[in-house]
Amino acid sequence: MKIALLGYGKMGKTIEALAIQKGHTVVYKSTSTTSEGILSEANVAIEFSSPDIAIKNIAKSFEAGVPVVCGTTGWLDRYEEILKLCEQRNGSFLYASNFSVGVNLFFKLNAYAASLFEDWKEYMPAIEEVHHTQKKDAPSGTAITLAEGVLKHRNETDWVLDKQQKDKVTIKAQRIDDVKGTHTVTYASDIDTVSLKHEAHSRDGFALGAILAAEWLQNKEGVFTMEDVLFRSNS
Template identity: 50%
Template sequence: MKLAILGYGKMGKTVEEIASSRNHEIVYITSDELDIDQLKKADVAIDFSIPEAAFTNVTSCLEHKVSIVSGTTGWLNQYEEAVEVCKSESGRFLYASNFSIGVNVFFELNSHLAKMMSGLKEYKVKLKEIHHLEKKDAPSGTAISLADQIINESNYQTWNHPPQNDKFSIGIEAEREEGVFGFHDVIYDSGIDTISISHNAKSRKGFAHGAVIAAEWILKQDKGVYSMKDVLQLNSTT
């Protein structure tokens, strides 16, 4: 496939490495304002840019018939608008807060555990995430996805960062440490015991590999809006 990489930081460079190793042609790379003529050379674009650029990157691709896979977090207040653009332009759009195969399995475990714990009121749930110093948004998109999944399966109504003392909200702690690629912990705590599940990323390669897999996959699909759950054919046990 002919691939555009939007956002050429550490993730973008890792995407380039993985895509090249899978014999894909990189036709356009940018971290700046889009050159539409260059963008239109691509079959699909992978976006790991910054929150301020993500919506423009996604909608520009859709408006110019380039399929788009986005992993940029921190812009989801405009996600539904992007979905509407995808529908009106009959495009292909896939967003994921995390492309790691392991994290997407973790998402399924999280939903299942949340359903199991929903009736056990003696447990209070909280989330903790740790990322590298360069990560701009907090909490992470992955942590927000985990919280939203729990809300869908329980009586919790919202999440808060930093955590607040509210029985209907899920507190999210976010820390930034050098050299941490992504750690997420879901903790159910009571006066008697603690139950937790966690995921720890060892490198960026898992995220980049998943994004390239998603780009390969989306080109074979009908027009529409997709997620990594579609790519990996993960059927929730909840």
């Protein structure tokens, strides 16, 4: 598989190293200011850049006829725009707030736990996420996905960042040097607290999941998620 790396920071370099170990080739890579290689030669683009340039990267990949796997968060207010562009170009697009297999299993556990607590309203849900100081968006896309899983089974109407508000699920975001990503979902009552936690030890899990998604996306057309990659038929 020939890969384009859109974003060549720590994640991009980790993906490159692991992709080469798996026998793939990087034929194009770009940062916000530089690029090398030919994008149109790629079988798939893996996009881990920043919210301000993700849209441009995705669009230029569609224009080059290259499927896109995107892990950049913080741009989803323009998600529908990207879906329309993908359809217009008969493209392929797979977005995930987190590509780690462990995190995606955690999403499933989170949704199941939320369903168990649905009838026990004395347990109040909250989410905490901790990331490295270079992460630009808050809360993380992973925390938002977790909140959405909780909200499907609650009377709360939305989530709120770093404060408590009636009828909202609180997400607390912290930024600490070199933390790869930790997410904790708690259900607290006056008598006890139940917690679910995922802690990333390295970037390898995110990178390997993105490569897995890129491999899966080959010869497919449309819009997909990691739910399709991990839990649905490849047909």
